[in-house]
Amino acid sequence: MDPIVSLQGRTIVVTGAGQGIGRGIAETAAALGANVVAVDLNGETLAATLEALPSGRAMGVQGSVADPAVADRAVADAVARFGAVHGLVNNAGIIRPAMIDKMTDMQWQEVIDVHLTGSFYWMRAAGRHMIERAKGGDTSGGAVVNISSDAGRKGSIGQINYAAAKAGLLGMTMTAAREWGRYNIRTNSICFGVVETPMTEVVRGEKFRDQMLAQIPLGRWSTPQEVVKSVVYLLSDGASYVTGQHLGVNGGFHISL
Template sequence: MKNPMSMQGQTVLVTGAGQGVGAAVSELIVELGGNVVLLDVKEDELRALADRLGSEKATAYVGSVTDPAFVEATVRQAAEKYGAITGLVNNAGIIRTAMIEKMSKEYWDQVIDVNLTGVYLCLQTVGRHMLERIKDGDTAPAAIVNVSSVAGRRGAVGQINYAAAKSGVLGMTMAAAKEWGRHGIRVNSACFGVVSTEMTEVVRSEKFRDAYMKQIVLQRFSDPEEVAKSVVFMLSDAASYITGQHISIDGGLHIGF
């Protein structure tokens, strides 16, 4: 039996690929036989990852997901190199924390630009590429995973900008799934809880750790390699009849105690 999680012959564009979840997802895709197109603003980390994975399997593009021209050029060049982009992991994200009454317009705009508008631009551009090749008779798979968060479902203290963006990602996922389902393009969301990355250092600190741990059913934080498996599952043939869904990968944080 063929491994339903195989990524053989597939090429996936991963944003925010320089570290954390993006890097772990990229590594797993290559391990399962696929190619990766790596996007990030962090050049050193991105190029180091591309070197580890090998030039035949990975290509690095340094730039911001908020730049439409950069996103369009990346998709075009990657499609020329690999023949087709079959998957997208919309993972790039930032946080800028402040209580609502103290939240600056600058902090609001920065998070919305990357975590919501950036997701839209990448989804739209890769989606256009997928539609074009499908209409030309290409039968290669087409799957998109938008990274959301438990914050998009429950809200988050000190992160109204992040919660709003991640909630918006859920709506974007369902809209895209409805529009593109008839073309065979699947679109789902990965809703993370507390993953041990640079972005969650404050949450995992001594000050907040116990409060969060009390709400996590599995009583532990996850790591990038653990959650990457679920993301790649949604890209793979193992999830061929799943679309428009928000898969919680949070150890039960969304249901709490």
């Protein structure tokens, strides 16, 4: 019996792979047999991730995800080295918190550029390659996983920029699923709750801890190692009939029909 989740022989691009969830995704994908293209702005953390990956099946790309030229170059270089790109995980993210009336134009734009516009650039670059392969007769398709957030479904006080960007990712996911289904390219999003990463240090701190945990039926935070399993599932053939969906991996923090 074939394993339910395998990425053997596939090439997966992971943005924000230098730490936290992104690094966990890169390491797990490699453990499941994938070639990994790790992307990060920070050269030191990127180098640390690459050291943890099999050297013959890993490639690093340093640059901003909000630069379309970086996305185009990364996909082209990955194809040149590994032959194809089969999966993309839009994971890179930043936060610039402020209440609506105090948020600056720069705080708004920086978050939108990374989370929303940046994800579009990488979807476009990877999608063009996957569509070209499909038109050439390659039926292997591809998979895109956009890392969204419950903030995009519930809102988030002090983070209108982040919540708007993550809500926008849901629309991008559904649109790509409708446009690209005929090419066997699946596009899904994952909405994480509170994961133990540097980005969630404030909400996990003493001021908000009890209030936040009271809203999570499982009563605890998740670890990066725990949530990355859902990402590699959506990249794999285990999810071969799943597209256009928003998977909540949040301990019950957001529950809906």
